Amino acid sequence: MDLAASASPDVVIAAEQVFDGEALHHDRTVVVRGGRIVDLTPNPPSAARLVRLPQGAILAPGFVDVQVNGGGGVLLNDDPSPAGIARIAAAHRRLGGTTALLPTLISDTRPVIRTAIQAVSSAMAAGVPGILGIHLEGPFLSPQRPGIHDPARLARFEPGDIALLTGLGGTGITLVTLAPEAVPPGTVAGLVARGARVCAGHTADEGSAIRAALDEGLSGFTHLFNAMSQLGPREAGAVGIALTDDRAFAGIIADGHHVGDVALVLARRMKGPGRLMLVTDAMSPVGDPEARATFTLFGRTIHREGSRLAGADGTLAGSMLTMAGAVRHMTARGGASLEEALTMASLTPARFLGLDAQIGRIAPSFAADLVALDRELHVLGTCVRGDCNVLDGRSASAAQRIGGG
The missing domain is CATH 2.30.40.10 (Urease, subunit C, domain 1)
Structure with a gap:
């Protein structure tokens, strides 16, 4: 109806x-x-x-996903257009209950970044439902923790990149994921001053650069536990800092592949539903009735085995997850109550984005x-x-x- x-x-x-x-x-x-x-x-x-x-x-409340690479057969990197963005949003709205999201660009060249920002701006101007802005995941990441990102597309930070990354301006929200050690001191403060939100991700730093970035205004961690330095006996690592610093939010991929049950329970207990938010990190096959067993990402073949996406070497390549699926998994395996899981999928990401007086x-x-x-x-x-x-x-x-x- x-x-x-x-x-x-x-x-x-x-x-x-x-x-x-x-x-x-x-x-x-x-x-x-x-x-x-x-x-x-x-x-x-x-x-x-x-x-x-x-x-x-x-x-x-409708679910809010701050990390959506693709859906409906579209990957933002491959089709940075208003039509492509609309297909991504429609797939996640229908299957996952996502009513607001940030289309997410995986590390790519500066021209593609400009094109994606313009596409998001045009999509919002055209009234594509549920588009809040853009998430730029990279390209200023650690080559030691690239995950599935193409190492050839990682870049050195240059003068003018702050203006590039914040090109959406006041049209919508800009979220930037970067490795704090991969950018000059003051970069996070400069991005925040221009209205962006900044997360640490794909980082090998054990603590000093991350703590400095938090002091500059870094406010989150991208896909907790994945592609980041781990908690050790003496060094906190990105995981340890994310779990214990109350200034920061953390996104987590609750799909049974990215994070084990014990880590899910630990994250929920340490961060609480008010600071831990569910994300999908979804790729193009989500909601695509014609999805095949493989697809190509920057020349690499990505294999789909059930709900798992990975390169030939086993590196996870985003997910087949929806937000509703994340809620189900968090209640079934992450020790969360229904109320906690729903909060992590709606109010908490809205609060992270500064939109909790609206959605x-x-x-x-x-x-x-x-x-x-x-x-x-x-x-x-x-x-x-x-x-x-x-x-x-x-x-x-x-x-x-x-x-x-």
Whole structure:
């Protein structure tokens, strides 16, 4: 059922369970008007448009993913265009309940960086749903910790690169992942001064450069535990600092391949759901019905084996994960309660991006970005700024058959 809430009458969505961003409520209705939430109430108002979710369904704030390389058969590096970005967003909205995201560019040349920034700017100007800005993961990374990034595309930081990376300006959010030891002192402060958020990632630094970057305004760590220096007996490493420094958020890929169960539990206990956020690091096969067993990334063949993507040498190459899948995995294997996992997928990344007064909650005046989930936490439907595509009276199994899981 397609419902457009941009005009009256109101859209009223009733669910047995509503998670408002912090607490779970039973038998509530959410009233949407003009793209915003106007009420969360146990007493549904009279309305011409009433959507009653299936029995056992959960209505929650839409998921926010700050690291999305691709989806729907598109990789941002290969197709840095508004149309490509729209396909990526649509795939993650349909399958993963992601209503807001940062398209993510893997390390590439400066001309490709410029093109990707312009594509995001154009996509936002055109109103492509759910695009918040851009995540530039690289190219200023450690050659010792490249992960699947092409070593030939890693670069030395040059004068003018701060202006390049922040070329989106005030149009949207810019997130930059870099290795603090790979850039001159003052780089992080310069990026932050121009409005960017900066994460440490793909770093071999054991502590000194990371701590200096935190003092300059670094505010997060990209895919915790992966492609970074580890906690040792004497050196903290990036992992140790990320887990213990309360100034920083950390993204984590909860897919069963990138991070083991014990590490997931440790990260949740150390950072808490208020500082640990779920990310997908998703690649082009997510949501692509024509996805093959292999695809090419910068000339390297990437093999898909079930839900695992890796190069021929076994190096992980992003993921097949959706945000709904990450929520399921975090509750099943990471020791998180439902409320904690939903927070890590919505309010926490919204807070990291400085958008927690706009998205990440179900409360009056917040954007009507919503996800409906069945009992097994598969996606039934979404609303983005009140433009809703939710299922009315369909079973969870039917939702999965039509690609909503």
